[in-house]
Amino acid sequence: MYMKIIKIILQIIFLYGILLLGDGIARLVHLPIPGSIIGLVLLFTALQLHIVKLEWVDLGAGLLTGELLLFFVPSAVGVVQYDQILGVIGVKLVAVIVLSTIVVMACTGLVADSVQKRGAKKA
Amino acid sequence: MSLIGLISFIGTIIIFLLSKKVYKKMNWIILSPLLICPLIIIAILLITHTSYSDYNSGATWLSKLLGPATVAFAVPIYKNFPLLKKHAKAIGLSLVTGSAVAIISSFLFAMWIGLSNDMVNSLVPRSITTPIAMDISEIIGGEPTMTAVFVIVTGLTGSIIGPLVIKYIRIRTSAAKGLLLGMGAHGCGTSKAFEIGELEGTYSSLAMIVAALISIVLSDTFFPVLQHYLVG
Structure with missing residues (x-):
């Protein structure tokens, strides 16, 4: 049990290290891509090339991706600071966000579904 | 770190875990931990007269974990890469x-209800993950902090609406379910997708990044053209 917790913490520190590496690269070559995405590509490449073994990151990554919503909570609490969101404009804004999100999700899903169905027919 | x-x-961790437990038990979409947990915390802050900056002095360490968590999505993508390639x-x-x-729908809906220009520009990048959304907002002339708020509102509404969209337009494949959640509601949608299944979650992780x-x-290319023709 304790061993597992220590393993998870070490793996999260390791993932944090990759993030810092990604941040460094983004700053160094002035990429408009954030360090976290560069870090993701680095880790993926390292896994593919077997430079990093899956066991080195699996537990920590599982915890971080599994509890992702927790990391959004402080920002969600922070919405209270913006009273604009709460007024009349707020209602309109939320309406735009809800409508637009429905349209985006429906289009994405329908395109993905139809491309796959067509692929399945051909096969 | 101060005591507060x-x-x-x-x-925050304890309230989150409790909210998750309640959500699992009731299995009621509106009880999403991302809605209930912040509401409980906001209520506690109001009752105890605690300011957001005091709260965030400690809670910000949780927000900081979003960085390594994004890196960690390399793992499910690596595990399912052959399938994704197919x-x-x-x-x-x-x-x-x-x-x-x-981009188009945020723009049109926002113009339709008569939002100001910088508000529209802050709204446009809201369906993608926070750090990138804030960068884009800056580039197209929005207000990055405003965008961060829209991103979280989108995540919250998206993770609640997503399953309804899947149900009502009868999305069948795991790929489509995952992709629409990750595209429409970034990390919050991805978390929802992992609730549906490992495969849906993987597609959603990839959607979040590629989107x-x-x-x-x-x-950088399409938006300025749109702006030019619609605003003049």
Whole structure:
């Protein structure tokens, strides 16, 4: 049990290290891509090339991706600071966000579904 | 870390875990931990007269974990890479469509209800992950902090609406379910997708990342053209 917790913490520190590496690269070559995405590509490449073994990151990554919503909570609490969101404009804004999100999700899903169905027919 | 910061940090984790337990038990979509947990914390802050900055002095360490968590999505993508490669066409086409629709629909809906220009520009990048959304907002003339708020509102509404969209337009494949959640509601949608299944979650992780990259390109090329023709 304790061993597992220590393993998870070490793996999260390791993932944090990759993030810092990604941040460094983004700053160094002035990429408009954030360090976290560069870090993701680095880790993926390292896994593919077997430079990093899956066991080195699996537990920590599982915890971080599994509890992702927790990391959004402080920002969600922070919405209270913006009273604009709460007024009349707020209602309109939320309406735009809800409508637009429905349209985006429906289009994405329908395109993905139809491309796959067509692929399945051909096969 | 101050005492209040430490309490905020640990308290947020405890309230989150409790909210998750309640959500699992009731299985009621509106009880999403992302809605209930912040509401409980806001209520506690109001009752105890604690300011957001005091709360966030500790809770911000949780927000900081979003960085390594994004890196960690390399793991599910690595594990399912052969499958993702096989469906590369569906993934690419649906995400380019989704990104373009995200930009156009935010723009049109926002103009339709008469929002100011900088408000519109802050709204456009809201369906992608926070750090990139804030960068894009800056580039196209929005207000990055405002965008961060829209991103979280989108995540919250998206994770609640997503399953309804899947149900009502009868989305059948795991790929499509995952892709629409990741495209429409970034990490929050991805978390929802992992609730549906490992495969849906993986597609959603990939959608979240690829959508962010596509949006960077579109906001630099497609958006200025749209802006030019619609605003004049």
